[in-house]
Amino acid sequence: MSGAAITLMVISIVVLWGGLAASIVAIVRRPDRTDWPEGWADDRGPEGRPDKPVEHDT
Helix, strand or coil: HHHHHHHHHHHHHHHHHHHHHHHHHHHHHCCCCCCCCHHHHCCCCCCCCCCCCCCCCC
């Protein structure tokens, strides 16, 4: 392999794995959404999942 090919491969690997690491850090730091809009609890069932299809007026 040429030097240019190795350099491009290393850059690609750093970008790919760096993005994965950044994603993991972001999800660990803020794992759950805390800024739900007003009235969101009305759409949830007892287990936190929607118990029926949600229809909103738009």
